[in-house]
Amino acid sequence: MxxxxxxxxxxxxxxxxxxxxxxxxxxxxxxxxxxxxxxxxxxxxxxxxxxxxxxxxxxxxxxxxxxxxxxxxxxxxxxxxxxxxxxxxxxxxxxxxxxxxxxGGREKTMEAKAKEGLGRLEDVSKDTVKKVMGEK
Missing domain, CATH: 1.20.58 (Methane Monooxygenase Hydroxylase; Chain G, domain 1)
Structure with missing residues (x-):
């Protein structure tokens, strides 16, 4: 072997x-x-x-x-x-x-996330208003 x-x-x-x-x-x-x-x-x-x-x-x-x-x-x-x-x-x-x-990268990232969240909140509120008003 x-x-x-x-x-x-x-x-x-x-x-x-x-x-x-x-x-x-x-x-x-x-x-x-x-x-x-x-x-x-x-x-x-x-x-x-x-x-x-x-x-x-x-x-x-x-x-x-x-x-x-x-x-x-x-x-x-x-x-x-x-x-x-x-x-x-x-x-x-x-x-x-x-x-x-x-x-400053952290602050820029947090600001971008906040703007993105605000944009989503506006979209949700518009959809809710349309539903309440009975619009499509």
Whole structure:
């Protein structure tokens, strides 16, 4: 059995593509890509739920480890790309956080929601008046 496993391992390692596919240089970044995918998807959500501290921590993490992805030998470009995507998404989230909480975005959003609610209230009141008056 051990000989069969050694033979299979030698066959895998003899092909550069399968050798890379079976290495931690591939599976490390592949499993790490969940963080930037989640961050990119979060850019579509309400900025009120963004954690400023966590966004800052993830920006620092990605910037630091993007550097180290290129410092190892051989350089891990897939991991570097993962951290660059994550840094970009977190920087976007950081901008959205600052805009919402510090630069008037929250007030603009609340004003827009209030106007929308007022418009709906006017529509309901017009419909009610028509029903009371017997109009169609």
């Amino acid at each position: 051990a000989a069969a496993i050694r033979a299979l391992n030698a066959k895998i390692r003899s092909n550069p593509y399968t050798d890379y596919f079976c290495s931690t240089h591939f599976w490390g970044p592949a499993s790490n890509f969940g963080i930037p995918i989640a961050a990119v998807m979060d850019t579509q959500k309400d900025p009120e739920i963004i954690s400023g501290r966590m966004t800052l921590a993830l920006c620092a993490y990605s910037a630091t480890f993007a550097r180290y992805a290129l410092a190892v030998t051989p350089q891990n470009w897939l991991l570097f790309g993962c951290h660059v995507v994550n840094f970009s998404a977190q920087a976007t989230q950081g901008y959205r956080y600052l805009n919402y909480w510090n630069f």
